[in-house]
Amino acid sequence: MRSAVLNETESLCPVCLKRIKAHVIIKDGRTLISKTCSEHGKFECFHAWDDPFLYENFLRLSERKREFTKDTTLDVTSKCNMDCPFCFSEVKGEAYAPEMKNLIEKAKSWGEGSILLYGGEPTLRKDLFELIERIKRLGLNVQILTNGLKLNPRFIKKLEESGIDRIQLQFDSLDDDINIAMRKRKLVKHRLQLVRDLRKTNINLTLFAVLVKNVNDTQIDEIISFAADNCDKIVSLTFTPVSPEGRRNDFKVQYMSSDEIMKSIDESFGIKKEDFVACSEFDVALSLFLNGLIGTKRKTLAPCEALCYVVVKNSRLMPLNRLVDLKKLSKILFRISESGEKNRLKTMLTFFAQCAKQRIKIEANALPFLTDACFSLLPLFITKKRAGDKLRNAFGLIVSPSQNRYNADYDFIEKCNLYGDCRDGKFISFCEKNILSTGPKRLKSLNSNMIITHEKNRHS
Numbered sequence: 001m002r003s004a005v006l007n008e009t010e011s012l013c014p015v016c017l018k019r020i021k022a023h024v025i026i027k028d029g030r031t032l033i034s035k036t037c038s039e040h041g042k043f044e045c046f047h048a049w050d051d052p053f054l055y056e057n058f059l060r061l062s063e064r065k066r067e068f069t070k071d072t073t074l075d076v077t078s079k080c081n082m083d084c085p086f087c088f089s090e091v092k093g094e095a096y097a098p099e100m101k102n103l104i105e106k107a108k109s110w111g112e113g114s115i116l117l118y119g120g121e122p123t124l125r126k127d128l129f130e131l132i133e134r135i136k137r138l139g140l141n142v143q144i145l146t147n148g149l150k151l152n153p154r155f156i157k158k159l160e161e162s163g164i165d166r167i168q169l170q171f172d173s174l175d176d177d178i179n180i181a182m183r184k185r186k187l188v189k190h191r192l193q194l195v196r197d198l199r200k201t202n203i204n205l206t207l208f209a210v211l212v213k214n215v216n217d218t219q220i221d222e223i224i225s226f227a228a229d230n231c232d233k234i235v236s237l238t239f240t241p242v243s244p245e246g247r248r249n250d251f252k253v254q255y256m257s258s259d260e261i262m263k264s265i266d267e268s269f270g271i272k273k274e275d276f277v278a279c280s281e282f283d284v285a286l287s288l289f290l291n292g293l294i295g296t297k298r299k300t301l302a303p304c305e306a307l308c309y310v311v312v313k314n315s316r317l318m319p320l321n322r323l324v325d326l327k328k329l330s331k332i333l334f335r336i337s338e339s340g341e342k343n344r345l346k347t348m349l350t351f352f353a354q355c356a357k358q359r360i361k362i363e364a365n366a367l368p369f370l371t372d373a374c375f376s377l378l379p380l381f382i383t384k385k386r387a388g389d390k391l392r393n394a395f396g397l398i399v400s401p402s403q404n405r406y407n408a409d410y411d412f413i414e415k416c417n418l419y420g421d422c423r424d425g426k427f428i429s430f431c432e433k434n435i436l437s438t439g440p441k442r443l444k445s446l447n448s449n450m451i452i453t454h455e456k457n458r459h460s
Contacts, residue, residue, distance in 0.1 A: 144164065
């Protein structure tokens with residue numbers, strides 16, 4: 001079948017990781033990235049946004065020129081108390097843990113957004129609480145991504161006392177047979193207790209689920225229902241496909257595309273890709289508006305994240321854009337942001353006048369969400385600092401099809417606002433760091449599940 005070219009970009013050869021020219025194309029109704037390495041031939045692979053509608057919308061959103069606040073991860077240790085077969089954080093040589101002073105210097109040089117403590121497993125650092133305290137003194141938001149095994153009430157209390165803002169918790173399944181297949185141990189009982197323990201604290205909680213096709217993809221609806229039932233504590237839930245860079249070949253990774261994740265969510269809850277686009281556009285528009293109005297940068301979505309604000313009412317899940325006309329709101333926010341007006345009072349009066357003119361109606365179910373949003377934004381006008389970001393009866397549902405060696409698209413990578421630290425002291429985009437750290441592969445060891453077609457060069 002003939003293919004239509006959507007865009008020109010750059011990508012990576014999945015074998016040698018050389019940066020090469022590429023085209024984004026539509027073939028059989030799917031978005032692919034097509035590229036040719038002079039040494040290893042031509043590859044056609046599924047794009048991270050393999051649905052053309054999603055690709056075009058998130059490319060458009062990524063092209064907003066205003067700079068947003070960026071977050072970064074800091075690798076605080078390579079040690080881990082689990083041995084997940086698909087983990088891409090492969091330890092090369094001896095285990096390491098950077099010195100405290102080096103981590104503080106990196107955080108200081110970064111100087112904005114959130115610092116996500118990463119690993120390995122960050123809770124294995126003996127000086128973790130001091131590290132958090134010292135980074136907090138720099139005025140930065142601090143989060144950790146953890147498997148949660150060390151989190152008991154005493155540990156959690158110390159985390160809260162140190163000033164931690166958020167815990168991102170690995171949460172792949174509510175079925176221990178699946179957890180054993182993916183993580184080699186039963187986890188459900190501990191996870192449920194952990195959420196109960198965290199409810200007694202002021203620490204925000206994000207659930208982070210790695211999806212493996214035909215392994216835990218049947219758990220999507222259960223995990224979303226769990227987040228909805230616990231939305232008094234859970235800020236957001238992120239689904240991301242398994243990385244094809246796994247350290248062991250005995251775990252047969254089957255990649256689940258962003259389109260497949262979206263369809264699964266739609267089938268179970270009626271939350272459609274159009275809802276994700278509307279909420280994501282609103283988040284970007286709100287960030288632009290606040291950045292220009294207040295002068296304090298607000299981080300918005302990464303280019304490879306789709307967000308849907310979900311309002312929970314009587315166990316029913318409703319996308320926020322169906323309760324409030326977010327498309328109209330976004331247009332108003334974009335228009336005001338692009339006007340360059342700096343006077344706060346005049347800007348706010350213009351905003352309310354435009355909302356009245358457009359006759360934007362708000363249904364009752366959205367009022368608790370928007371009331372909390374207003375109160376959380378109020379400190380921005382006074383102190384230029386954000387308050388807590390937990391909104392009643394709501395949570396953020398995120399689909400994040402991260403870039404890998406097969407679908408890397410530098411139109412997205414170069415506009416990313418999530419970075420990672422490298423051992424040489426540099427910061428590069430998070431996905432690019434993970435891809436390059438795994439190194440070249442042999443042609444025969446590539447994941448054929450990601451490759452649609454491959455044409456070898458004659459001389460190779």
